[in-house]
Amino acid sequence: MSSSKNGEGVHILLIPYPAQGHILPFLDFTHQLALRGITITILITPKNLPILDPLLSTHPSIQTLVLPFPAGHPLLPAGVEHVKDLGNWGNVPIISSLTKLRAPVVEWFRSHPNPPAAIIHDSFSGWAQDVAGEIGVPGICFNSTAAFLVCVFDCAWKNIKGLKSMEVVGFPEMPNSPSFVRDHLPSIIKNYKESDPDWETIRSGMVENTGSWGFIVNTFGALEGKYLEWLEKKKKKENRVFSIGPLSLIGVPHGGGGGDQRSLFSWLEGCPDESVLYVAFGSQKLMKKPQLEALTIGLEKSGVRFVLVVKEPTVEQVAQGYGSVPAGFEDRVTGRGLVIRGWAPQVEILSHRAVGGFLSHCGWNSTLEAIAAGVLILGWPMEADQYVNVRLLVDELGVSVRVSEGADTVPDTTELAKIISESMNGHIVEKVRAKELRDKACDAVKVGGSSMKALDGLVEQLSQLNSPSNSG
Secondary structure: OOOOOOOOOOEEEOOOOHHHHHHHHHHHHHHHHHHHHOOEEEEEEHHHHHHHHHHHHHHHHHHEEOOOOOOOOOOOOOOOOOHHHOOHHHHHHHHHHHHHHHHHHHHHHHHOOOOOOOEEEEEEHHHHHHHHHOOOOOEEEEEEOHHHHHHHHHHOOOOOOHHHHOOEEEOOOOOOOOEEHHHOOHHHHHHHOOOOOHHHHHHHHHHHHHHOOOEEEEEOHHHHHHHHHHHHHHOOOOEEEEEEEEEEEEOOOOOOOOOOHHHHHHHHHHHOOOOEEEEEEEOOOOHHHHHHHHHHHHHHHOOEEEEEOOOOOHHHHHOOOOOOOOOOOHHHHOOOOEEEEOOHHHHHHOOOOOEEEEOOOOOHHHHHHHHHHHEEEEEEEOOHHHHHHHHHHHHHHOOOEEEOOOOOOOOHHHHHHHHHHHHHHHHOOHHHOOOOOOOHHHHHHOOOHHHHHHHHEEEEEEOOOOOOOHOO
């Protein structure tokens, strides 16, 4: 990969957002900026500071601006600073709370001897556009999501109040004129509450994003070229839409909460190529008891080898109806299936020669990791951006198979087993396309590849922003 130091001399403030799916690709992106000589300051709150450890140990020159997490939101328990501690609903109070950092960031800028020439911020930190405007530097929106979703957001937020009355929401101005039943819209759009102070804060930030100096997107041209082109044309951002993914292929190790994984990989070594289905639903998702029972029965009936990753519920969560792996299941699938409770080294598992499929909720990071490994995705979208991603993968690109949908859906076990078996054992075209897409993803991040060129082009433009007069 390219790492020429053409960014030396320019200082950039980076503002990540404290959710796993957002911050990890943001740190991979930061790694690439540091390789290119950019002077970096990262805004972070105290409890999120340890997330930066792998990055800071790799790049000791990176500075941090540690500001206290704004306290006082009635929905946030004391000490919570990260969405993983709350689940998807926690985005609303956390986004709202973080907007209170605006004034201290402006103060920091004005007192700094070498203030940043630009701000690059996560799409859920749109308040940073206000800071950029007040200081007189470019505000650049980093998107950890699909370009498809960036386009949906752009269309939806300008007409968010009108969407409330629609059962089916169409976006005729976008490529392929996609439409979604209301329940399949991204949570942050679907759940918007007009006049609610938190939601109006979110709306304001999202609208601010649409006017940002440029867009950085964790994707690649061969995957989403038409949406990247639409975004550049629609927003009049010629050469300011930068597709730089998959960042998971060019990032820093993030570590995890693992323990000894030798038995897992020893077991995988004994399995035939592409015979194992990896099953995981992200770092936040717990399944209700009937769902988990249906999933395990489907896996058992399918006859397919599998690795199932489950998040164990607390006593409180069990009382709320969340499930654990049914008693006796592991005994019945001994030799054919493994259950991992807690964290699993997902990238390493997906990259193993024995793994041929991934039953996933289709969060964007998981999607890109599967694409980079060339494995077939079996999609079960539940919330957030997942329905949008599955539409792209299944209906538009034809590289994946839809197995179920819905956060509370209990699939028919016989049908689930059939889809799993046919997908893993059959010679289906989606498998071929998944491998072709892997090759294109790898090409994008090679020296001279489209994503590397985009990164170098971004750094070149940043290096020309050393004075507010160049903010454009």
